[in-house]
Amino acid sequence: MYIPLRISGALLIFAIFLSNCCKNEDKKCCSCLEASGISDQYIFPIQPGMEEWANFNSHQEMVDACQIPDFILHDICTSGIVDTYLKYPLLFTIFAFNNINEGLDQVYSDFNGFREFLLRNDCSSKFITKYENISPSDLDSTWTTLERGKFKQLLQFMEITLGYGPISQKLNSDERKRLIRLGLEKLTLKENNNYSWPSRVTNLYVIATTLIQEDYKPFSDFIASRSDLQLFLNGYLGELVFVSDVETIKNFAISYLEQL
Numbered sequence: 245m246y247i248p249l250r251i252s253g254a255l256l257i258f259a260i261f262l263s264n265c266c267k268n269e270d271k272k273c274c275s276c277l278e279a280s281g282i283s284d285q286y287i288f289p290i291q292p293g294m295e296e297w298a299n300f301n302s303h304q305e306m307v308d309a310c311q312i313p314d315f316i317l318h319d320i321c322t323s324g325i326v327d328t329y330l331k332y333p334l335l336f337t338i339f340a341f342n343n344i345n346e347g348l349d350q351v352y353s354d355f356n357g358f359r360e361f362l363l364r365n366d367c368s369s370k371f372i373t374k375y376e377n378i379s380p381s382d383l384d385s386t387w388t389t390l391e392r393g394k395f396k397q398l399l400q401f402m403e404i405t406l407g408y409g410p411i412s413q414k415l416n417s418d419e420r421k422r423l424i425r426l427g428l429e430k431l432t433l434k435e436n437n438n439y440s441w442p443s444r445v446t447n448l449y450v451i452a453t454t455l456i457q458e459d460y461k462p463f464s465d466f467i468a469s470r471s472d473l474q475l476f477l478n479g480y481l482g483e484l485v486f487v488s489d490v491e492t493i494k495n496f497a498i499s500y501l502e503q504l
Contacts (some may be wrong), residue, residue: 285322285327286312286357292333306334307354317360322370325361330374332357335401344447344449346480348408366467368406368414374403376426380433396443399434403427403446407453420458421504424497431494445481448490451497452477463496 277284290296290309300306310333312320322329329335332355338347352358361367383395405411406423415423432445455463456477467473476483484490 255496264503272319272321274323277321278323284324286316286320286324288331289466292392297333297473303334310334310355310357312357312360317356320360322361322364322366323374325357325364325367325372326370328357328406329355330398330401336397338401338404342482343479344404344481345408348405362410365414368411369419371402371406371411372419372423372426373417374408378402380430380437380439382502383437396439399430400446403450403497407446407450412453412457415454415457416420417458421501422453423454424458425501427454428497432455445484448484448493449476449481452493453502455496455500458500460496460500462499466496467490 272284288310297306297309300309312328332351334354335351337350337354338344341347341350351361363390364370378399378400383392387395412420427450429448431444431451434444434447450475452463452467457468467477472483473489474484
């Protein structure tokens with residue numbers, strides 16, 4: 245029996261949009277997926293909490309289980325790679341080192357998804373967009389302690405990663421300005437929502453490293469006289485201990501933005 249199909253005007257327009265935006269895509273219409281809010285992130289088949297994960301006898305077995313097959317890896321959109329990286333089961337490795345850059349170097353060595361991410365020309369811009377779309381004020385009081393902790397840690401991972409040299413060096417000047425502004429805005433939201441110091445220091449880190457990348461001379465001159473803050477900028481987050489330095493970094497960032 246024939247059943248006529250009825251397509252609404254809005255659906256037809258969306259279908260035409262998808263068709264047009266995919267014309268120039270060779271493999272996958274990444275712009276179409278982004279426009280519709282769909283992520284093609286890789287879903288790790290074995291994750292913490294699963295029996296298979298609990299049966300691993302070494303860290304290397306966990307690392308091996310988290311590798312993305314090549315035929316999938318190279319086909320994932322950059323936005324999907326960002327989401328995959330942030331869901332990497334061993335991302336906490338970053339905090340296993342006193343220096344977070346050493347932790348990120350270890351993740352780079354261990355995880356082919358992160359290596360692929362850094363090969364993408366648009367990796368930094370996609371990551372900033374992801375960061376822009378998450379707010380510290382989204383913290384929900386009905387969440388469990390574990391859920392709240394994971395959300396706060398997600399923000400930390402994003403800020404630390406955006407301050408990582410191989411990524412921050414890919415930013416253009418406009419993107420760096422945008423990142424400094426976002427870092428300040430999210431720091432204020434964290435302060436207003438009673439985030440702990442470890443959750444706030446990563447904002448100051450990404451702000452400070454981006455000011456250096458932007459070659460903001462007043463800040464560079466200030467850092468030149470402070471060996472402790474030089475260590476902080478090199479990934480030793482524990483070196484930022486003075487409250488006065490927190491306000492100083494914030495004030496340098498505000499002054500930088502006001503001159504634009």
